[in-house]
Amino acid sequence: MALLVQKYGGTSVGTVERIEAVADRVLRHKSQGDDIVVVVSAMSGETNRLIALAKDIQQVPDEREMDVLLSTGEQVTIALLSMALKKRGLDARSYTGSQVRITTDSAHGKARIRSIDTESMRTDLDAGKVVVVAGFQGADENGNITTLGRGGSDTTGVALAAALKADECQIYTDVDGVYTTDPRVVDSARRLDKITFEEMLEMASLGSKVLQIRSVEFAGKYQVPLRVLSSFTEGEGTLITTEETNKMEQPAVSGIAFNRDEAKLTIKEVPDLPGIAFSILGPISEANIEVDMIVQNVSVEGTTDFTFTVHRNDYTKAHSVLEQVAQTLGAKQVVGDAKIAKVSIVGVGMRSHAGVASTMFKALASESINIQLISTSEIKVSVIIDEKYLELAVRTLHSAFKLNETDGAVSEE
Amino acid sequence: MALLVQKYGGTSVGTVERIEAVADRVLRHKSQGDDIVVVVSAMSGETNRLIALAKDIQQVPDEREMDVLLSTGEQVTIALLSMALKKRGLDARSYTGSQVRITTDSAHGKARIRSIDTESMRTDLDAGKVVVVAGFQGADENGNITTLGRGGSDTTGVALAAALKADECQIYTDVDGVYTTDPRVVDSARRLDKITFEEMLEMASLGSKVLQIRSVEFAGKYQVPLRVLSSFTEGEGTLITTEETNKMEQPAVSGIAFNRDEAKLTIKEVPDLPGIAFSILGPISEANIEVDMIVQNVSVEGTTDFTFTVHRNDYTKAHSVLEQVAQTLGAKQVVGDAKIAKVSIVGVGMRSHAGVASTMFKALASESINIQLISTSEIKVSVIIDEKYLELAVRTLHSAFKLNETDGAVSEE
CATH class of the missing domain: 3.40.1160.10 (Acetylglutamate kinase-like)
Structure with missing residues (x-):
């Protein structure tokens, strides 16, 4: 009972x-x-x-x-x-x-x-x-x-x-659970039996809209086992727990998340001085624009390129704020692209496996998909690519990480 | 203020x-x-x-x-x-x-x-x-x-x-107030400036659906001046107060109320013994039927005719209950009529004026409208008539009591 x-x-x-x-x-x-x-x-x-x-x-x-x-x-x-x-x-x-x-x-x-x-x-x-x-x-x-x-x-x-x-x-x-990726994009996407709170948080924040981020955080904090099920069909759904579920030492990627909601902005050849990041992002933040990925390349001849992504709805506004910033800082140019997509591999297991990222990059390269930006965290690797390659990239990664196999890297029970 | x-x-x-x-x-x-x-x-x-x-x-x-x-x-x-x-x-x-x-x-x-x-x-x-x-x-x-x-x-x-x-x-x-009667029946029906709680109660209980009876009772009990107004038009509406508003000693009828919701049942030649009213109305009440008017005629040769009215929706049910009662009591016959209407004159002033009732009966007689039942209270006289005469009766009474005249019996301010 x-x-x-x-x-x-x-x-x-x-x-x-x-x-x-x-x-x-x-x-x-x-x-x-x-x-x-x-x-x-x-x-x-x-x-x-x-x-x-x-x-x-x-x-x-x-x-x-x-x-x-x-x-x-x-x-x-x-x-x-x-x-x-x-x-x-x-x-x-x-x-x-x-x-x-x-x-x-x-x-x-x-x-x-x-x-x-x-x-x-x-x-x-x-x-x-x-x-x-x-x-x-x-x-x-x-x-x-x-x-x-x-x-x-x-x-x-x-x-x-x-x-x-x-x-x-x-x-x-x-929906009847959390999937390895969106089944509308990858036919062989598979329902996960289990997933950790951290993975679920990344999946949710990356566009898998099954659960509200806040409720996942809340459940994680209070260690409430959370199960996502369909009210339209029978089934066990997906259990979200604190347990890591990957067996042995297999490199574990639980799922592929993606979204098309972002746009990319780069301010080029900006003088590489202390406080430069704040000089650029301060005005963006004051304009109430939220920033997602932030990448700064190493300095070349005293200048650097500074790139970040914003929600696509804020693209035009961010672009004009950045034009002004560029003038003030004496940067060379502002370039941007709203036709990008973000694809991420998510998995608790990957933190101990450098090989996961290289598998990802190799798979994308094999389809000649150019990576524009890379950002990593403990349990995910995100890349920005041209929007037109999104579905191809997701399918390629789904298969590279063998997510369609029921005895794959995660969630065997 | x-x-x-x-x-x-x-x-x-x-x-x-x-x-x-x-x-x-x-x-x-x-x-x-x-x-x-x-x-x-x-x-x-x-x-x-x-x-x-x-x-x-x-x-x-x-x-x-x-x-x-x-x-x-x-x-x-x-x-x-x-x-x-x-x-x-x-x-x-x-x-x-x-x-x-x-x-x-x-x-x-x-x-x-x-x-x-x-x-x-x-x-x-x-x-x-x-x-x-x-x-x-x-x-x-x-x-x-x-x-x-x-x-x-x-x-x-x-x-x-x-x-x-x-x-x-x-x-x-x-609606923009309480009227002397329903304006859809009598063109010259006039809005009352004032009316007493008691009159309003009778008007409401007799089918003038402007206010809920309970709220009028409540307002009367706590002496809350109540005003009925239209939210669609401007105007002073009708004030319901404890004050009697008729001037001098004029016989005061405030309004004519009526309804078509009732049906009449008579049990004929029932032995006139003590407790007979209960023997008849007990089973009716047990069947959850509410009774409105009750009239018992004087006894003739040890039997009496007993008549009451019920809501028209309960007529068939009441009739069959009464058939059984008649058998038990050895009454001669049950007769009923669902095509009746109740018409009432209402006014605080009438309690001191016997002439009010006779004016009513005379007016109805002048149009050859037969009165089937009469019931009186301190501030109203109700009669049951054939439904087909309803509009004629209301118009006749409205004019007999001069309710269309602005300097009429009531509500001058």
Whole structure:
């Protein structure tokens, strides 16, 4: 008998039929003897409907009132799901974020959870009830309704699991797990049985949108075993744990992540003086532009080339800021490219294997794919390439690291 | 400078445009120096949408969860109206029923208000804020969300006005006041400037659907001056007060109320024994059928005819119950008629004027309208007539009591 926190996202509760399917699933788990806390999102489309109403009134809606408005979305779902559970003979009880005493700070729209009072939930669980909690919401110390920001229902799920010391936090979504890479790009992409929190964080930050980064961080911090599953199909999903799962000393790459959202900017032949990085990135940061990769080459004849990537939406703005910086610093030129892609190999095992990076570079070279930038961390190697080679690069790397083989480098069980 | 509680119903906040219009009106009052507490209903259609969702899941939805579900309707409106007020530069603050500490009993779907904590509202009003409260809802002592039943937003408005000792509770709706009778039946029906609580209660219970009976009772009990106005047009509306408004000794009929919702049943020649009324009405009541008028004629040769009216929807059911009763009691026969109408004259002044009833009967006789049943109270005389004469009867009485004359019996100011 386990205590499970199950979180169902917007598409999983998008219609009355889907809500009934969730209730069936909860009944199945409950019949097996598990205790269940369910966290639900708003029915898909509902949050957007409410935002549209608000924006019809205020272009930048008041933040406090926006939270009052948006929190109704999940409140509708908890009521409907509780009804569906009761129809099945289960004793269920719904809680808004405020009712379950999820206390947050007062940062409306992006509140952080401070504490959760588990007493009522414990009492309900002990009495055999299914507890149904509205995700994404809480209340500050003065009783003002707050929301955790989009995707915050995952955070609610993990936070409840941590507070209740649940055996597992199960995130039900419309995909059946975490894949070695995007199956739309590589046919033979394979679902991972297990992945570490660190790997998952890199996958998420690199564009695999299965889970919100914040909830993964949260789960990692509190060591809450997290499982991603589909609410549409049966299956074991992918378990995200602290355990490293690669056997033996095999060079382990868990997956290939990529994104097309970035653009590259280079300021050329800038005098290589102390403080130069700040002189360049300070104005970029002041213009509220976030920078991802940063690469500075070694100095040649007292000047250097300084390259960084930004979100593609910020490309034009960053370019004009950089033009001014170049003038001030006496740099030769600013060049940029918005048609780039970032491809990364991710794997906890690679930290002890220099060979992983060279395998990556060799595989790309074999397809004549030029690498424009390289950046590495303990558990990933990212490269920037011409956008047109993206799919080819991902397929090439997926096969170079044998990720399509079920007895491959990772996640055998 | 007055403290006003303004309640806006579903059609008054049915669209973003209507919400903006409400905000304009609040701004106008606020600019005149009044303190304003606004109570709002769910946007029209929203409650029905939510009920339909619930019934898709549970034919008889769980009452606790139904309240969780329905209360989201008003919560959406308080957020949107607060945004519209802030857009106009007013400082506004929304409260759900639970946040404003409207404490009720635990009778889900028909909860009664036990107490209201006015402290936060007072603080907000003192700080110049407009307080926006979700109507129709509260929370019980354990924090469970409750609703006051349909039309409960009026009750919320009156209860807040009573708790805050407001100068007036203004109920904004889609009609511009209380009329001498339904203007769709009598062209010359006239809006009343004033009416007493008792008269309003009779008008409401007799089918004038301007206000919920419960809110009128509540307002009368706490002597909260209640004003019915249109949110679509300008005007003074109708003030409902404790003052009797008829001048001098004129026989005062304030209005003509009517309904077509009833059906009449007669059990004939039933032995006239003590306890006979209970023997007849007990089984009716056990079948959950509400009875309105009850008339028992004087005994003739040891038997009597016993007649009562029920809601037309209950007619068939009541008829079959009564057939059984007739057999048990040895009554001669059960006859019934669903094609009847009830017409009533209402007015505080009539209690001292026997002439009022005879004026009524004479007027109906002059049009050859047969009276089937008569029932009287301190401030009304009701008659049951053939449904087909309803409009004729109402017009006849409206003119017999000179209700179309602006210097008529009532409401001169």
